[in-house]
Amino acid sequence: MFRHIFINRLKCIIRDKVLIFWTLVFSLILATLFGMAFTNISSSENFSSIDVAVINNDAYQKNEDFRKFLKAVSEGEGKLFNIIAATKDEAEKLLDDNKIAGYIIGGPQTELVVKKSGFKQSIIKSALDGYSQTVTTLTAIIKNNPAALQNGLLEDAGGTWEYTEAVPLGTTDKPDTTVNYFYSLIAMACFYGAFIGMKEITDTQANLSKRAARLNVAPVHKLKVLTAGLLAGYVILVMEILILLAYLIFVIKVDFGKQTGYILMTCFMGCAAGITFGAFIGAAVKKGEGVKTAVLIGSTMAASFLAGMMSGGSSNIKYLVAKDIPVLAYINPITLITDALYALYYYDTHTRFFININLLSGFTILFCLLTYLIIRRRRYASI
């Protein structure tokens, strides 16, 4: 009997086109849109050599040190600048056409001409500042200790030295901030699965649909019917989430880190939480289907918003919530799923991941219990 109900519930869900659209197709479409919109954002913060012009005048030709300095910063790997020597008119034209970030006028006082303030312009300025500052330092040292010139002062001044070293933090030295959008998308898809859980309740609670009323006069234990239905829903949802995950990994090429087992575990847990949440809402909200749908969409959207699905960078809501109101992050299941995936991607420890997973299981059990308490022992003399 269990198998019979299970298989028929599977068919019922698969044939519900609207349900499949919102739980699978919609998240695939959103994934595609996210993918199209965000792939370039992460590379936009990468440094690329800055195009600069230098006015090829007498002062520039005569100042050999300055030429050497410019040559040093525009050569080799990780060079700062691409330098073009130009006449003043050419440089003006290049600047007007946005071909260069600025141009340098050599002379007793180096001058920089730019069109606007920005990081590129500041880097040029700082490099030029650096040159003048070195000259000042050298003058002061030679005044104090003329012998320094023989002891390799100039070589020291001309060389480039690294006084900093990268400290490794996390699994990658280049965390891609856009992955959070995709992680919260998976979390949202898990919770859109709540529609399936709600459908199962609607189809088994006699006061909610005619089909359920018929089902209730059948000589089957109600718990068996409900378990079979929810299990069928769970199987479908897991399939859908796996399709979404595969699509994200293989087509959109989102970086999930390497811990496949744990990633799948997060998805399974997320699906369970989503289905039981839907069942809970279906049982707890006594109003019509429209209200139930509204409650589901409303809470899922608000929770996704708090999980950072709609904001980026340092204004990311997930980060702000975790920093300022951490409790809110722990009671939001969508943040828990997002954060579990994030922890797998970025942390080299598993503490935070397991905190998330445990809380998520806690929610799932809670939803199950509450649903059971609401719908148990319902009998209807008439409907």
Place this chain on the structure above:
Amino acid sequence: MQVFKTYFRIIKKNMGQISIYIGVFLTLAILFSFSSPSKDLDNFMQAKTRVAFINEDEHSPLIDGLRDYLKDYSVYVSLENDTQKLQDALFFRDVEYIVKIPKGFTADIMEGKDAKIGKITVSESTNGIYTDMLVNKYLSTVKMYLTYYNNITQAELAEKAADDLKVATHVQIKRDENQNSKTGDNAIYFFNYLAYAITSILLLGVTSIMMVFNNKNIRRRTLCSPIKNSSLNMQIILGNIIYAAACWGLMMVCNFLLFRDDMFTLNGLYFCINSLVFTVMALCLAFFAGIFVKSSNAQSSVTNVLGLGLSFISGVFVPQEFLSKAVLDIAKFTPAYWYVKANNEISNLTNFNIENLTPIFQYMLIELCFGAALLSVALVLTKRKQMNGS
């Protein structure tokens, strides 16, 4: 005018859904209007990186000197020295560079040992390279003094380094001669985002109407009523136009309330014209979509997919300069792309001569062409449907 009245009765019934879109849109618009950074266009502003300064060593003049020096180039963010907190902050780019001074650093440097400062940054990011350059500059100056200057104390060292590092290059900002003070930086977010709001609101409203009037039974009943078909159509069209105009008008009122200073300029005027053109296009799009929408389920999926889809690929949510070329090539086949492109051009406008304005009018014309194309296809389809008698 029964049809016309019915039109607005249907709109009224759907007001709940429509007002959600309007509400969300206005909330975001208000947020945008507050988060406007004021820009000084005449003076050069040194760019600042978000830096966390973590000192595991004791306080010393040398370290304080570094902190003071970096202050002009950084916005300091205070963070706990906790691995996960630092990771979170770096991931969400709350900090872009973390300076970590190891224990015993000052002593090592003063003894001439090879000591290094720890840095945590997003590798190869522009901001990271910028701050790295500054830290290295400070330390190499210190090192030079330490190696070659006779009998120097730490306090003197920090003072000399600080003085030397004050030397700055003169920066000249080049401006066009007939450039007037440029505004409209905030309004552009509002207008770009408006594409999403208008598309969604019009799709929702117009498809709701069409769903009712295209219902087979209702259509048959209206067709046999003593009202001319042309009059029926005219009333629906009039309703559509008034509805679209009302939506656009509402947006413009909010816009003028929020961005008063930006709007009373020529840029503001062009923004308004462009958004009106887009509204006309969106109306045609909604009319076109209305032919296919038969149920409220289909309606919500079409509204969401079209609204979000157009906005994501054409630069409404994510600026066009961040989108890849392949995406932009696809986006060129959508009117929203040209709308956003026109907005970008308008916000950069400083010279209102024919040469600069021509591309903007061209973009608007493209938007209108999209509208005309959609409308004519829609009319052909409706006609054919009528001929088939369905």
